[in-house]
Amino acid sequence: MKLAETVTFGGSGLDRAAHLRGDDAALEALRASNGARTIVTWRGKPLFEGEARDRLARLPLDHPMLMAEGGPEMLLGLEEGGDAIFARDMSGWTPDVLDASLMGTFLDPTEQVHPDGPEDAAFGELRARMTRITARDAELAATAKAIFSWHRSHRFCARCGEQSEMILAGWQRSCPACKTQHFPRTDPVVIMLITRGNSVLMGRSPGWPEGMFSLLAGFVEPGEPIEAAVRREVFEEAGIRVGAVEYLSSQPWPYPSSLMFGCRGEALDDEITIDPKEIEDARWFTREEIALAFAGGHPELMPARKGAIAQFLLWNWLADRLD
Incomplete structure (x- = not known):
């Protein structure tokens, strides 16, 4: 089908830079670059910015919001020009106001604003914005959402039950006890x-x-x-x-x-x-x-x-x- 890759989340040509995931020195150099940016998710919701909240927020790695909250980081890939784009999960943060009755519904309408986040940014449901964002934003958001969901549900080794560790810039988990390697599920x-x-x-x-x-x-x-x-x-x-x-x-x-x-x-x-x-x-x-x-x-x-x-x-x- 000639139009196959025009479907939402169909791909934007992102260089996923798989060859760099296990190279600690290269990853540190990417993090130190002035052009490095990270997108942020909270309980599956990406951080969007702009008046209509229809643009995926890209934060510098030393942004106060990232300094205030810990959370796993993964390498999504390289943008045009070679700048790295990472993803951070901040699901450990608890908003002051949270309507739990709407969380996890078919189309969650709520937004969560982090006190240290950009002025016009909020965490929002991807499903409600997926047709209004760029193909690149859609690919980045979908990848981060899926990978972090896998990490949350696969914290323990399926072979021995020991808690596993995230390795390879977020693209693999390793069991320190039995050495079993676990890969993202699709x-x-x-x-x-x-x-x-x-x-x-x-x-x-x-x-x-x-x-x-x-x-x-x-x-x-x-x-x-x-x-x-x-x-x-x-x-x-x-x-x-x-x-x-x-x-x-x-x-x-x-x-x-x-x-x-x-x-x-x-x-x-x-x-x-x-x-x-x-x-x-x-x-x-x-x-x-x-x-x-x-x-x-x-x-x-x-x-x-x-x-x-x-x-x-x-x-x-x-x-x-x-x-």
Whole structure:
């Protein structure tokens, strides 16, 4: 698919500088450079700045905010010109005011302002801003969010139970007891545009907002090819047999650490039989209905959520640009 890498989080050409992650001298030289900057996250929320809070904040490494709060640091890569960009996690900080009832909701609307942060900066939900920030900001924020989430959930060695240590500038953990090495986890997920004639198959999960449907999706199992995962998931969730399957595009999805494989498949039948343990509902929608939903005029179907690969695939299906 020619437009594959234009999907949100699709990549910005960042030089991730993997060859420098284990070079302590090189890392110190990068930190000492005047151009070195760090982005900051707090409980999965990046620090944004600007009047609309739609620009990823890049702080000098000696910023008072970083001096006040400890937290793990990782090397994200090199910006154009060779300046290093790091990431710091400040999840140990506790705001004076915190509405816990909204934390972790589908779209957390709250913002947290650090007393030592830039005047126009606040921690905010990435999902709400992912379509308004640059491709580079999106890649940096998604990478930091996913890696720090992995560090928080994998503090102990899976082999012996000893607390492991972060090494290689944040890209690996090492167990001091049994010497097992642990690497960041990425969960492969298939999400599929299943069509039959002029219609596309969509489903919804329990608890979603009223009118919200999306393309069917599911995790790839160990030892399973992507194409087989597409056919299995569609049959398990909706009882639909799928024939030919084609890969279209991928999207890193840091909620918490998935890699979405966007595919299209041809349905061999159209009689839906849902598994209520998997999804709440599934329906066929015509091209005309999807177009109406994108325009905000469908009485039962909300527009596909901007930034998600489902929206990207549906939009390009409507425009006949999947090749």
